[in-house]
Amino acid sequence: MRFRILGPLQVYTGERWSAIRAAQPRAVLAVLLARAGQTVSADRLVDEIWGERPPRTAHNTVQGYVMRLRRLLGADANDLLLTKNRGYQVAVAAEELDAVAFKRLLESGQRDLAEGRLHAAAGELAAALALWHGPAFADVPATSIVAAETARLEQYRLTALETRLDTDLALGRHVETVDELHRLTIEYPLRERLRGLLMLALYRCGRRAEALETYSHGRAMLVKELGLEPGPELRRLEQDILSDEPGLMSGTVTGTVTTTTSLGTPPAQLPADIAGFAGRQTQLRRLDELLTGRDNATTVVISAIAGTAGVGKTALAVHWAHRVRHRFPDGQLHVDLRGYSTGTPMRPIEVLARFLRALGVAADQVPVEVDEAAALYRSLLADRRMIVLLDNAFEPDQVRPLLPGAPGCLVLVTSRCVLAGLVARDGAHELTLDVLTAEESGALLRELLGTERTEAQPRATAELAELCAHLPLALRIAAAQLLAQPKLTVAGYVAELRSGDRLDSLRVAGDDKTAVLPAFSQSYSALPGDTRRLFRLLGSAPGPEITAEIAAALADISRHDAAGHLATLAAGHLLEERAPGRYGCHDLLRHYAKERGRHEDTASERDSALRRLYDWYLRTVDDAAAMLYPHMRRMSSPPAHEQPTKVSSFDNHTDALAWLDAERANLVAAVTHAAEHRPWPVAGLITESLRGYFWLRMYTVDWLAVASAGQSIAESTGDPNAATAALLSLADINFRQGNHRQATEYSARALAIARRAGWSTGVATALSYLGNLHLQSGRLAEACEHHERALTLRRRAGWRSKQAGNLTGLGIIHRHLGSLKEALRYFNQALAINREVDSASGEAGALYQLGATWHDAGDLGQAADLLRHALRMAQEVGHRGLEAETRVELAAVHRDADRYTAAFEAATAALELARDANDRPCESDALRVLGTIHQRHGNHPEAAGYYRSALDLARDTGSRFTEAGALLGLAAVCHEPDYARQAVAIADEAGYRTLAAEARRAIDNFVHNG
Structure with missing residues (x-):
């Protein structure tokens, strides 16, 4: 079953493409396809279709629409359209949805462009754009989900279009692209990348004055519509045209080549804005001045005087970042560097790995060396406008690898000490944060407690601020205690503080132990005994987050009891629920918990x-x-x-x-x-x-x-x-x-x-x-x-379970030797064992090998069925490497069945997955199969490029079978018998009998044809 959403919504049931004639069932399917692989509740479907005034029978009607859709989808409907958790889900495979195929072709084309494979990039980008048959969901009402997905896909389409035009310019096709770029800049006047491409195309056509006029017109539009100057890339291009920079006659527009990262929404990692933020107007104005006076400022450092934990560094940074985030449209990155945690501070490589994944780099493509990771990070941030918030830094060397290399990004660093090294060497701006003023403390308490409660006892409120040393964290904890006891007056609470141990400590401002620990002690002592015990144990637990299960294991209690204690700790602001069921705390709280454990346990x-x-x-x-x-x-x-x-x-x-x-x-x-x-x-x-x-x-x-x-x-x-x-x-x-x-x-x-x-x-x-x-x-x-x-x-x-791996290995050996019956026997034994021990990933691997062997035997139908089964199971268990290998083999089956479009899509998807999983042997196999597809289609230059890439990678990884296969392919498309002779030598040495025979036939053909 296949679906089209890049245009009118259509379904391919095995015979032809069909539309969904009824509007509301069509809308239901569109919503489910927009959230493919996710469950959409029946309530949400009702809201999507009818809005605020659904009929009383809405839920029954939705069930009826789903039944109609299942009838239309045919025999596979129950596997495709699932009922789950009071909702519905379309379990569509990646290759069955045109939007997924488009995205993969786009990303592959971007990679090829970035790595200089221009013809391959042009082909993949053209194939991606050819999947569009009109606006996404063209015949579907614009429900909220559909509208959001339509807008997202449209941005992808424009990116693909821009990248294809970029490739055309790199191939010297400037004359052919000028008219198209003129039309597109009229249609999308605020897209700077399109305008830059048009400027470059005009310049290369000898129309320098028109190129500069294009810039002036675009600048005027940006200033009028958005109040913004053009970005640095466009400004730099204008200067290059004015000075007739020699490099403009070749290559691509600076900053327009995309990186090899996955597409997606920009990272938005800023924590939620601080509730009840008050004061700090002087510091906020200073930060505004830094940004206004230096529009491309790279780094702003917020550092506190030594020892003032809880003074509100993070609160200020987060609050101001939210105020200015609209000026940095490419997103925000955030990390707690744990500089003063009781555990080990975060290493730069750990942070870089996290940031690179957020920027779209596959986890297995993240370099493991800090210098390489930092270089990739700087490359991805070049020419982007992003906020990077580095919280709780320990020393300058922890921060330096995380600083962008080019202007345009705003980096906020918070620390308990003054990071003078960043000021001296890296041009950071120092902003020392002290405790709140009396006025600011009063404003914060009014915001937290409400004006009625604070104005009823203004003198007690002012005294409470004094007792808390005007420290924001202490003020918030005190307010939490009052909110938990609504009948307790502010004066009554102040009296309790005065009579307790907290008083002496709170009088000493600027000292962690005397300014913050008493506040913790007050909250801690108000907890039930079992909750206090759990809090103490949490201080020793490694890892950034706590769940009810972790708490239950530490305290040797039930999960239910642990969840109750965690909720109590969160209510007292001794823990923070960062995600549903997952808790964490400030590093000082963790330190306090650990210290309490040392004294009491x-x-x-x-x-x-x-x-x-x-x-x-x-x-x-x-x-x-x-x-x-x-x-x-x-x-x-x-x-x-x-x-x-x-x-x-x-x-x-x-x-x-x-x-x-x-x-x-x-x-x-x-x-x-x-x-x-x-x-x-x-x-x-x-x-x-x-x-x-x-x-x-x-x-x-x-x-x-x-x-x-x-x-x-x-x-x-x-x-x-x-x-x-x-x-x-x-x-x-x-x-x-x-x-x-x-x-x-x-x-x-x-x-x-x-x-x-x-x-x-x-x-x-x-x-x-x-x-x-x-x-x-x-x-x-x-x-x-x-x-x-x-x-x-x-x-x-x-x-038993381990035997399956050896049987699989023996089967592969006999498959290479050409003993297909023996290979099938081994693979079937492995399949039986994996099913016996209920190993889904092992079963998927055995099915893959069986499918590949039946392919070798020439039974394409049997091979395709087994491989599709293997693919579904690999996706279910998240085995990305096996998914890539299976797609490679499916591509080869499609190729041999003359289904070249399906073969190209499967092989391209496999190549992307192999690169994502850093499975280099599989990557070389995918490249080789792409070469065979282009070869059979008559595209010999493209085929040779794929074969050479596969050969280089196979030699690098020691994959001899792929090496021999790539050599054989090169022999065919380059008409070089020496390649075939090398393939024979490898196949003979390794015992690849079938491949050796094929290579010898190739040599005989060369001899026969002279």
Whole structure:
């Protein structure tokens, strides 16, 4: 089933494209397609269709529309149009929705343009724009969801159009594009990129005066309509034209080539504006002056005098950033650098990884070295107007890698100390923040408590501000206490403060311990005893967030009780609910909680709490592993654990994957904290259980941190089994990144350690790794030997789930040897085992291999069915690498069935996924298949380009089969028999019999044709 939304809404049911004739069912389907893959509640559908005055039978009517749609969609309707959670969802695959195909072609074209592959870029961008048949949802009423999606898609279309024109100019087609650019600038007069392209095209056509007139007209429009001057790129282009800059006659407009990031809405990471913000008018005016006086200011530093935690640095930065955010349309980035946290401050590479992902870089494409990551970050921010808020910095070196390299962005840095180094070396502006004035304190209390309560006792209110030392955090905590006791007067509360221990401390302003801790103590002492105990334990928990489950593990209480305590802490402003069910706190509060624990709990009690937390993490990660990747569960689990006796923590794959994604930061913090402070074996087991998760999701920076922590823990404990597991995890990440030599070295070291320890499970796993590495490098005999030895060991141990991997490896070997019946036998055995142990990801992998083998056998229908099944399962469990591999094979099946459009879309999507997952061997396969598609279509220059890219990548990663295939393709499109001879040599050496025979036939054709 396929759908079109880029134009009138249409459905392809296998025979022809059809419209939805009835308007309201069409609107229902449009809303669901606009939210494809998400559940839309029945209530929301009613609102979308009828607005504020729905008929009484609206819900029944919606059910009727859904039934009509299911009848129209035919036999597959129940799998496509799902009823979920009192709503409906269209479970459409990516390749079945034209908007997804368009987006992928656009991003691929942008990458090709950025990397200089101009002809490929032009083809992909033209293919992307050809998918449009009119305005998006052209025949659908503009409901709120549809209207929002229509506007988003229109922006994508304009981006594609601009990028295609950019490519045309880079190819020297300026004469052909001038008329189109004239029309577009009239239609979209405020789009500066289009105007810049028109200026460049006119200049290259020898129409310099018209190019400058185009700039003047555009500037006048911007000033009149928006009150803004043109951006720096357009101004620079005007100056280059005035000075006849030589570089204008070649290349593209400065700043118009997009980066290889995913499309999406700009990041909007600013925390919510501060409720009840009051005062700070002098500082706000100073910040306004900095921005007005220096429109492209790069950095503004807000620093406080030493020791004044809680003085309102973050509140001021966030409030002012919200005031000026309209001047920075490309979004906002925000991070708490945890400079004064009880844990380790955030490293620049951690922040860069987070920011790069927010800017659209796939997690597995984030560089792991700080210099490379910083360079990519600066490139992405060049010529953008963004706000970057770096909260709670420790020292200048923590901040410098996070500063943009070009003007246009505003960087706000808060810190407890004056960052003089940034002022001296980086041109930052110092703004020291003191406590509030008496007037500002009164205004803040009026805002928080209400004028009726404060004006009834103005002298008591003023005294309360004095007792709080005019410190914003202390004032807010005091107000929270009063709001929680509505019958308590301000004077009565002041009397309580006067008679307590807080008084002496609050008199000393500017000192963390005497200005803030008494306020914490007052809130803390008002808590029930069990809540206080939990608060103390939270101070020792690694990780940035707390959930009810984490709290329950720490305190050894029920989840229900833990949730109640967390709600109480949040109500008292000792915790903040940052997302539904996920809590965090200021680092001083965490420090206070930890200090209270040291005074009130024994070391044994604190140690037991942390052990319970780590044990809970291990159990839950193991449950997720059993659900998502049982064939990759930790080696140290005995075979008996393959049939768990307890109920799993998760109902399905989606829940398990969602939990791992949500807890990723906490899990990484837990294992790295253990490596640094408490090398408990249980932490090493957690790292081992996470290996399969990172294999699926490819968060490169986090995976490397966890694997390295696992190795450190193993070294500290001297456990050879843990050392084996840690080395194999490091081998995994290097294998996926194409670092063949390093992966082989880690695997060989793991094998040696496991053999010395007599650990047969570790020996079998290391042999399997080496078998896969030999398979990739074309050493089939060695690969077969390693897999057979591993299979024997695993059969002897009775470990069924692990046997599937060896059977799959043996099947691939026989497939390369041309023994397809043997290959099918092995793959079917692997499929049966994966189904037996309920491994969805393993089952998807076996189905993929079966589909590829039936493709080799020439049964395209059987191959396509198996591959589609594999693709659905890979998407369900979030296995991006396998999804990419399956799409590559599907593209080859479509190609051999002469479905070239479908083949090109599938191969392009596969290439994007492989790059996103940093699966370089799969990337080379996708490039090779794209080469074959262009070759059969007669586009030999494009085919040669793909083949050469595939060849370079295959050689870099040691993928011998793809190397030979790319050489064979080059032989055909370049008419060079030497390429075919090289392919024969590789195929003979590795034993690729079918490929060797094909290469020899190519050589015979060269000889026959002279």
